[in-house]
Amino acid sequence: MAAMQPGMIAHAQSPDAVDDPYIWLEDWSGPKSMAWVEAENKRTLQRLQADPRYKTYYAEALTIAAAKDRIPYPALLNGRIFNLWRDAAHPQGIWRHTDTAGYASADPEWTTILDLDALSKAEGRKWVWKGASCLDPDERLCLLRLSDGGEDAVTLREFDLENGKFVEGGFTLSTSKQNEAWLDRDTLLIARDWGAGTMTTSGYPFVLKTLKRGQPLSAAREVYRGEAGDQVGVWPFILSDGQGNRAAFVRRGTTFFTNETFLITPQGAKKLPLPPKSNIQGMVDGHVLIQTSEVWETGGVTVPAGAVATVTLRDIENGGALVPTILFAPNARQSVDGVTATRTRVIVAINDNVRGRALVFTPGAKGWTSTPLKLPDNASIGVVAATDKSDLAYVNVTGFLDPTTLWSVDAANPAPRQVKALPAKFDATNHIVEQFEAVSTDGTKIPYFIVHRKDIVRDGSTPTLMTAYGGFEVANTPSYGAITGKLWLERGGSYVLANIRGGGEFGPAWHQAGLKTKRQIIYDDFAAVAKDIFARKLSSPKTFGIYGGSNGGLLMGVEFNQHPDLWNAVAIQVPLLDMIRYEQIAAGASWVDEYGSVSVPAEKAFLEKISPYANIRKGVAYPEPYIWTTTKDDRVGPQHARKFAARLKEYGLPYLFYEDTAGGHSGDADIEQGARLQALQMTYFAEKLLGPAK
Numbered sequence: 001m002a003a004m005q006p007g008m009i010a011h012a013q014s015p016d017a018v019d020d021p022y023i024w025l026e027d028w029s030g031p032k033s034m035a036w037v038e039a040e041n042k043r044t045l046q047r048l049q050a051d052p053r054y055k056t057y058y059a060e061a062l063t064i065a066a067a068k069d070r071i072p073y074p075a076l077l078n079g080r081i082f083n084l085w086r087d088a089a090h091p092q093g094i095w096r097h098t099d100t101a102g103y104a105s106a107d108p109e110w111t112t113i114l115d116l117d118a119l120s121k122a123e124g125r126k127w128v129w130k131g132a133s134c135l136d137p138d139e140r141l142c143l144l145r146l147s148d149g150g151e152d153a154v155t156l157r158e159f160d161l162e163n164g165k166f167v168e169g170g171f172t173l174s175t176s177k178q179n180e181a182w183l184d185r186d187t188l189l190i191a192r193d194w195g196a197g198t199m200t201t202s203g204y205p206f207v208l209k210t211l212k213r214g215q216p217l218s219a220a221r222e223v224y225r226g227e228a229g230d231q232v233g234v235w236p237f238i239l240s241d242g243q244g245n246r247a248a249f250v251r252r253g254t255t256f257f258t259n260e261t262f263l264i265t266p267q268g269a270k271k272l273p274l275p276p277k278s279n280i281q282g283m284v285d286g287h288v289l290i291q292t293s294e295v296w297e298t299g300g301v302t303v304p305a306g307a308v309a310t311v312t313l314r315d316i317e318n319g320g321a322l323v324p325t326i327l328f329a330p331n332a333r334q335s336v337d338g339v340t341a342t343r344t345r346v347i348v349a350i351n352d353n354v355r356g357r358a359l360v361f362t363p364g365a366k367g368w369t370s371t372p373l374k375l376p377d378n379a380s381i382g383v384v385a386a387t388d389k390s391d392l393a394y395v396n397v398t399g400f401l402d403p404t405t406l407w408s409v410d411a412a413n414p415a416p417r418q419v420k421a422l423p424a425k426f427d428a429t430n431h432i433v434e435q436f437e438a439v440s441t442d443g444t445k446i447p448y449f450i451v452h453r454k455d456i457v458r459d460g461s462t463p464t465l466m467t468a469y470g471g472f473e474v475a476n477t478p479s480y481g482a483i484t485g486k487l488w489l490e491r492g493g494s495y496v497l498a499n500i501r502g503g504g505e506f507g508p509a510w511h512q513a514g515l516k517t518k519r520q521i522i523y524d525d526f527a528a529v530a531k532d533i534f535a536r537k538l539s540s541p542k543t544f545g546i547y548g549g550s551n552g553g554l555l556m557g558v559e560f561n562q563h564p565d566l567w568n569a570v571a572i573q574v575p576l577l578d579m580i581r582y583e584q585i586a587a588g589a590s591w592v593d594e595y596g597s598v599s600v601p602a603e604k605a606f607l608e609k610i611s612p613y614a615n616i617r618k619g620v621a622y623p624e625p626y627i628w629t630t631t632k633d634d635r636v637g638p639q640h641a642r643k644f645a646a647r648l649k650e651y652g653l654p655y656l657f658y659e660d661t662a663g664g665h666s667g668d669a670d671i672e673q674g675a676r677l678q679a680l681q682m683t684y685f686a687e688k689l690l691g692p693a694k
Contacts, residue, residue, distance in 0.1 A: 021650075025642040026585060029631065033642070037631070040645065040657040047656070048683045052693045057487050057686075058679035062088075064425055064482045065671040071406050071420045074103060074394050076387040077132075078139040078161050083110070084129050091670035092116040093129050097161075100392065104408065104419045113164035114144075126662060128669050130154050134161070135182040136240055137389075143171060143180055143188075149632040150664025152587075153177045171213065177204055177634075181236040183248060186213040189236035189264075190220065191250075197228065201583075202590035203634075204233030208250050224250050224262060224269040231255045232590045236264075241283040242343030242388045245313055249280065255593035256472070257293065263316060273298070273322055277305075277508075282341030283388075285363050286313045289346060290324065291339055293473065293508040299323030306330050306507035308339055308348055310368075327361055327368055335507040337475060340383040342391045345411035347373075349381050351475055354435075354447055354505050356381030358395060360414045371414050375407065378433075380477040386411075394419075400451045400495075401428040404480045426485035430454055433478070438532035441524040444513075446501070448529045449478060450538060452494035460540030463689040464494040466530065470502035470522040471551035472594060473511035487682045493689070494539060500525035502551075516596035517606040523558045530566050542568050545685050549573030550636055550665065551594075557612025557644065560625055569688035570625040571681050574633055574665055577640040579611035580604075586637035613644050616651060624654035626684040628677065635665040656684060 027033045048054055066088040075082040081103040086093045095114040102108040120127045130145035140161050145154040156178065158170030171188060173180075177199075178192030191205040192198075194217070198207045206226035211217065226234045232253025240246040248264040258276035262269035274280075277293035287310040290296075296303040301324050303309045309324035316322070328348050330336060337356070338349040346361040358373040358381045375381055379399035384406070386393040391411040398404040406420035430453050437445040456462050465488060469476050476497055489495060499505045502514040502522040514522040530546075533539050546567050548556045553575020560570045580598060582588040596603030608614055616622075625648075629641035638659055645657035658680060662669040667677050686693070 020581070020643075022643040022646045025646060026581075026637075026639040028637065028639070034631075036646075037638075037642070037659045041659060044656045044658045044680075048680050048687075051683050051687060053686050054679055054683045057682045058675055060486050061483050061678040061682075062672065062675035064486060065675050066091075067425075069423050071404060071422050072103075072108070073396075073406075074385045076385050076389070076392065076394075077134055077142075079389070081108075085110075086671050088671070090115065090117055091672055092120060092127065095129070113161065114159070126669060128664065132159070133180060133182065135185060136238065136246070141167065141170075141182075141185065143182075147664065148175065149662045150630070150666070150669045151632050151634045152664065153634060156180060169214070171211070173211075173217070177233075179205065179233070179235040181238050181248065183210060183238075187211070189223065189248065189250070191234045191236060194220070200226075200228055200230050200233050200589070202231060202233075202587045204253075204587070204590065206230055206233050206252075208234050208236055223264060224252075226252045226254075231592055232259075237280075239280065239283045239288065239313070240388055241285060241341065242390075243285050245283060245286050247313060247317065251279075253590075256590055257593045270319065272316060281308070281339040282346070283313060284341045284344060284346055287311070287325075287363060288313050288316060289327070289339055289341060291336060293511075296324065301326070304329045305509065306335060308336055308346075325367065328359065328370075330507055333506060335475060335504050335510070337380075337477075337504075338382055340386045340393065341388060342386050342393055342411040343388055344391055347383050347386065347393055347395075347409070347411060349383060351380075351477060351505060354449075354475075354477055354499055355379070356397070356477065358383075360409075360411050373409065373414055373416055375416055376402070376405070378478070380479055398479045400433045400449065400478050400480065401431055401485075402480065403482075422480065422482070425480075425482035426490045428485065428489070431489060436532065436536070438525075438528040440501075440521065440528045442521060444501070444521075444525075446499065446525045446529055447505075448496055448498040448532075450494060450496045450533065451489060452538065453492060456494070456538070458537040460534065460537045461543060462494050462539050463492070463543045463685075464496060464533065464539035464545070465685060465689075466496035466498060466533075466544070466546050467548050467552065468498040468500050468503075468526055468529075468555060469548065469550075469552045470500045470514065470526065470555050471511075472502075473504035473508060475499075475504040477505070483678050487678070488685070491690075496529070496533065498526055498529040500529070515594065516603055519595070519606070519610065523555065523562060523610070526555060526559060527563050527566060530563075541566050543689055545569030545571070545689050547571035547573065547681065547685075549575070551576065553577070553636075553641075554579070554612070556625075558610055560622060561612055561615045561617075564620060564622045568623050569685055570623055571684060572625055572627045572641070572644070573681075574629050574636055574638075574667070575612075575627070575640055575644075576636055577611070577644040578613040579607040580614055582640070585639050586633070587635050588637075613640070613647060616644075616647050616653070618651045618653075620653075622653055623688070624656065626656045626658075626681060628658040628660070628681070630660045630663040630665070630667055632662050632669075633665045 072083040096110040096112045098108040128147040132142040134142040156173040158167040176193040181189045208224040209220035211220040275296045281289040307329040308327040340347045403422040407416040556572040598604040629638040648655040
C-alpha cells in the first residue's frame, strides 16, 4: 500500500472484499492504481479532445470562468470587504480587500494581501484556498486554511491582515482534517489528528484540545473527547453578537444528522438540552438561534421540524430549562434555506415552492417582528456575507435565465439596493422557464423546472440534460449556470432541474422520505420526472442525458442500472458507486445515517440491491457512461469511479473514464481545471445527443 495521507484511515479487508477483483484500485495513490488511471485517461482524452467541439467548449468555459466582469463575492472582515479572486493571471487566486464604499462602485480599488499562485510557486505546493477564521473582535489575526491540491485536509497558518504577512513564529498546524476556533489571542481550540486513536472511522477528529501560542502540538491540553465510533467528529465554534455576548461551544457529530452540543466552561464541557437534529446558527442580543430538523417539545412549547427558534444564552449558561420562542415555522411547501445573524437582526432565507424569499426578524419587548425583503421573484435567494459588527449584509439573487445580482441590505432598515450584476453570459432572449410536476410511483407530485427555447417543436427531438441531487436535505434551486447556458442552452438544448425527494426543497420530511432502506423512492422520483418530460414530448430517451455528482453521482449510477432505456448519456461525477464497501472508503462511514450500513442485515440487503457497482449486468444495452473523478478527493474518494469503470471493462461494456489528478471533491484547484472538466463533459454530451461534429 502507498503511504496513507493525513485524515485517511487504513481498514482491514471486510468479508465483502474477498470476491472483489478490483479491491486493488482502492489503493488511493499506489503505483499500480495510478498506472491504470493514466492508461484510462489517455484513452478518454484522445477521444474527447480529438472532437473539434472540445477546443471551442474549453475556450468558452475558460472565458466565462476567467472573466473580469464576474461578481467579486464579499466577505466582511476587519471592517473591510475581502474577496478571493481567480482569473487567467491568477488561476489559483489572490486574496484582496477594499472598503465598503469602494466595493459599491463599478470599479473597486483592490489591495492584494496574498497571492496563492506566487505562494505555491515559492513553496512547491499547489495551495488551494479553503477559507479563513479570524479572531474577534478586531479580526486582525486569521488562520488561513490551505489545501494541497484541493483535499479536505488543510494546513493552518496564522496571517496578519494589517501587514499582509504570515505571522513569524505564529500558529502553524500541519496538514490534517481539522477544525479550529480562536478562544483568545494566544489560545486556539483545535480538533485534529493528534496521533493514533484520535480520528473516527470516517477520518474526522474527535478529540478537542486547547493550544497555546508557542506550544508544540504535544503540549496541547484536552478539553473534550467524543468517541472513535462517532460517524463524524467534533467541531469547536465561538458564538458572539453585536452586544458583546460571547461563548465557546463544541459540537459532536454522533451521526451525519444528529449531534450533541456542549458549552465549554472553566469546569469542563457542559451538554446542552437541545434536540439531536438541530444546529446553532448564530446569536443576536443574547438570543441563540436554533434550526431544527425534528419536532422539539420543551418548556411547554412545540417547535415544528424545519423551524427556526431562539433560546437565551443566559439560560444556556445557567443550565436552566430552555424555553424556545418560534421565529419561523415553514408550511408544507416551504423550507428554511439559511439563517444569518447581523448586529441587531436575523435574516432567514426560505424556499417557497422552490422559489426564494427572505425575511428580516427584529427582537423587541413584545417578541419578534418580521419584514419581508423586496427582492426579485422566481429566483433563489441567499445571504452571502454578514457580520455581527454591523447590520450590513449582502444577498445573492439568481435564476435560470436572469444573470445573478448582488444586493446590499441594511437589516435595521431593510430596503435592498443592487450593488453588483453579472452581465449576460449567454443569449437567453428566446428561452423560457416552466415548472411542472411529475407523479412518482407512490402518487407524490415531484416538481421540476425545464429551461428551453420558446419555439421548440414538441416532438421529442430536443436534446435535453437533466440533473438532481436527492440527498442530505440539500435543496436544489434555480441558479444562473453561465457555462451551461453558453455551451448547451445557446446551442438549442434544454435543461432540467428535478426537485426529487432526499433533498431539502420541502424541509426535513422531504429528505426523510428517502432515508436508508426507503431510498428507492428517490430513484423512482427521478425516473418519473424523465417519463413526464417524454409524455409532454419535450424530449425523448434518444436525445436525453443526465448528470450528477457525489450523492448525485450515486443517483446517476442507480439510474444507469435501473433504467438504461431512459437515457442516451449518463455523466457520473465524483461518485459513490460501491455501496457495499462505501463505509470502508475515505469518509464513507460518516454517511451511514443517510444510506444505512452493511452491518445491519436489512440495510445491507437494500444496499446490495441498489449498489451500482454490484448491479452491472453482462449483455445489457446500457448507454455509454462518462465517469469522472479526482485523485485528490479525500471525501468520497476516486476508488468508486475506478472500480465501476473496471467492472464495465471486464464485461465488455462501453464507457469513458477520466480522473483529474488535482482538485479535491469539488474539482476546484484552479480555473483551468474547472473549464477542462466542463468541456470534456459537454463534448461527451454533444457526441451522444447532438451527433458527430459538423
